[in-house]
Amino acid sequence: MPARGALAAATLVPAVSALPNNGAAHLFLYGSLFTFVLLPRMPLWAILSLTGALIVVLLVGLRIAGHGPTALLTHPALIILVVLFSLHRREHRLRAEQTELLLEQTSRTQEAQARAAALDERTRIARELHDVLAHSLGALAVQLEVAEAQLTEKGNVTAAGERVRRARRLAADGMIEARSAVAALRADVPPLARALGDLIAVHRENFAATATLRVAGTPRALPSGAEVSLQRTPREALTNAARHAPGAPVTVTLDYAGTAVRLTVENPATGSETGPGYGLTGARERLALVGGTLEAGMADGTWRVTAEVPG
């Protein structure tokens, strides 16, 4: 800055001496002064010093040339006006630059936040898919290993066949759960009520039974793990209802309570129910992993399965 200031002073101060008698010198002086004030990061003291020096030199020049008081007032006043105007432009430019910088910083922060949110979401999806698949695939691998051992070690085709049937069911459950998990992750709205509606429609069609869905409270989004766990319960309960009480009416209630979501499946008890089988046991295990519970039992002639998850 000092070098540029010195250069400007060296150019402007001699030039100003020619000012009174030269119109072109006016334009040169004011233009140069304007440019000087707007130079990036030019300190205010340099601007004021130069202005002062210019006025002094100008007054001396005017006096020597024998100009009257009008000229002695007008020329310095013009210089001051040009400097004030330049300072105003300089302030405006500085503010614009600061605003631009601020906008750029905000934009960068927003981009970083968006990237972090996307990464969090990806991590969550990966973990949930991992958990869903691990549950079914781990059990499937064990069942198939037992089936093979039964065949090769014992030649026990019956026992091996039973293991293969369980394995097939685990594979089927795994496929349904993977699909449910993906649907739950993809959906913007809670898909639970719709999934239940579909389940009930299929049950109605397959078993010619009256099946009703009731939703209480305001539906809200749940973690996909909880959604998947809750969907499994009515699937198992409806299968059991069809087995033990074919054709009997079934009521499924989805209750979005304050701190928990409760799903109840009810049908008239026939007395042939024997407590939770593999299906409901699997559903209970899955619910337990998301902090949920499952109760199944008979009360007042009604067989009732209740699943609950926090959230």
Place this chain on the structure above:
Amino acid sequence: MTSKPLRVLVVDDQQLVREGLTALLELTDGVQVVGSAGDGRQALELVADHRPDVVLMDLKMPVLDGVAATAQIRDRFPDVAVVVLTTYADDESIAGALAAGARGYLTKDAGRAEIGLALRAAADWPVAVRPGCRRPADRGHEPSGRAAPAGDAARRADPARGRGAR
């Protein structure tokens, strides 16, 4: 296998996995299943009752998970070996379980022979962990040395050591 049967406790929150592993281990020579538990807390009770040689421990369980249960077994029953069981070999909890004192890990797709070998290897790694014989450094170094597995061989609980011991 000429030695006395290896007494094993099976711990997994899935009934089908518990039953499957129990059936599988009962078909394995030299292994006796002394019980099965559905979560870490039950596992601790059964360990206190049966004092198995090895606990085959699932990681993700309700109530008390496999890592916490492993740490408690290590503290309360240092002569009981723990081998953790996981679906995927890259499960992040494996490192935690090994640091908590597990002597190895198995994936659920492990074959019967591999499981038997791993259990035997974990049980045959006794010298350093018998009460009174344990060096202070063992706790930190031995399990964590296994926390960086490489390749297929690493998901067994050191079968080479198991073979050498028999």
